[in-house]
Amino acid sequence: MFSTILFYVLSVILVFSSLMVVFTKKPVNSVLFLIVSFFAISGHYILLNAQFLAVVNIIVYAGAIMVLFLFTIMLLNLNKETEPKKPVLIKIIAVITGCLLAITLIGSLKGIDNAPVQNFSDNSIGLIKNLGKSLFTDFVVPFELTSVLFLASIVGTLMIGKKE
Amino acid sequence: MENIVSQLQSISINSYIWLSSILFTIGVMGVLIRRNAIVVFMSIEMMLNSVNLLLAAFSVYHNDPSGQVYVFFIMVVAAAEVAVGLALLVMIYRNTQTIDINFLNKLKW
Numbered sequence: 001m002f003s004t005i006l007f008y009v010l011s012v013i014l015v016f017s018s019l020m021v022v023f024t025k026k027p028v029n030s031v032l033f034l035i036v037s038f039f040a041i042s043g044h045y046i047l048l049n050a051q052f053l054a055v056v057n058i059i060v061y062a063g064a065i066m067v068l069f070l071f072t073i074m075l076l077n078l079n080k081e082t083e084p085k086k087p088v089l090i091k092i093i094a095v096i097t098g099c100l101l102a103i104t105l106i107g108s109l110k111g112i113d114n115a116p117v118q119n120f121s122d123n124s125i126g127l128i129k130n131l132g133k134s135l136f137t138d139f140v141v142p143f144e145l146t147s148v149l150f151l152a153s154i155v156g157t158l159m160i161g162k163k164e
Numbered sequence: 165m166e167n168i169v170s171q172l173q174s175i176s177i178n179s180y181i182w183l184s185s186i187l188f189t190i191g192v193m194g195v196l197i198r199r200n201a202i203v204v205f206m207s208i209e210m211m212l213n214s215v216n217l218l219l220a221a222f223s224v225y226h227n228d229p230s231g232q233v234y235v236f237f238i239m240v241v242a243a244a245e246v247a248v249g250l251a252l253l254v255m256i257y258r259n260t261q262t263i264d265i266n267f268l269n270k271l272k273w
Contacts, residue, residue, distance in 0.1 A: 022197060069206065154247075
C-alpha cells in the first residue's frame with residue numbers, strides 16, 4: 001500500500017515536471033525541471049529495488065549531463081524568451097500526433113497480464129554485486145567497447161568544438 | 165529495508181507501461197512543438213529515460229539482470245551522445261548566431 005502511494009506520487013511529479021520541461025519559456029527553467037524529473041526517475045528505480053541504477057542515474061544524468069546543458073546555455077547566453085512561435089495549427093497537430101502515439105503504444109501492450117512487478121523471493125538483482133557479475137561475464141565485450149566509444153566521442157567533440 | 169520493499173511491492177507492470185508511454189509521448193511532443201534546439205535535445209533525453217524506466221521494470225519483472233545492464237549501456241551511450249551533440253550546437257551557434265531549428269533546413273528535402 002505504501003509503495004503504491006509512493007509510485008503514484010513519484011509518477012505525478014515525473015509527468016508534471018516533464019510537461020513543464022516542454023512548456024516553460026526559458027531554457028534554464030527547462031533544465032531545472034528536467035533535473036527534478038531525473039530525481040523522480042531515480043525514486044522509481046529505488047522503488048524497483050534497483051539501487052545501482054538509481055545512483056548511476058543521479059551521477060550521470062543529473063550530475064554530468066545536466067551540468068553540460070547548463071554550461072552550454074550560460075556560455076552561449078541563450079536564456080532569452082525570444083524564441084519564435086510555431087503556428088497554433090502545428091502545435092495542435094503535434095499534440096494530436098503525440099496522443100495517437102500514446103494510444104498506439106498502450107493499446108499494443110494491453111493484452112499483457114496484470115501481474116505485480118516483484119513476486120520473487122530473491123529480488124536482489126538490482127544490487128551492484130549481481131549487476132557486476134553479469135556485466136563482467138556476459139557483457140564484457142560491450143563493456144570494453146564502450147571505452148572505444150568514449151574515446152571516439154572525446155576526439156569528435158574536440159574536433160567539432162575547436163575554432164578553425 | 166529490503167524485506168519491507170519486497171513485501172509491500174504490489175505495482176503491476178501495466179502501470180509502468182502507462183507511465184513510460186506517457187513520458188515518451190511528452191518527449192515526442194516536445195520535439196514537435198519547440199523550436200529551441202536545446203529543448204529539443206532535452207526532450208530526446210526524456211524519451212531515453214522513459215525507455216530506461218520500462219527496461220528496468222521489465223528486468224525486475226522477469227528477475228533477469230540483463231535489462232538493467234542494458235540500461236547502464238544506454239546511459240553510457242547517452243553521455244557520449246550529449247557531449248557530441250552539444251559540441252555541434254555550439255558550432256552551429258558560432259556560425260549562424262542562432263539555434264532555431266527552422267534555420268537549419270538545408271538537409272530537409
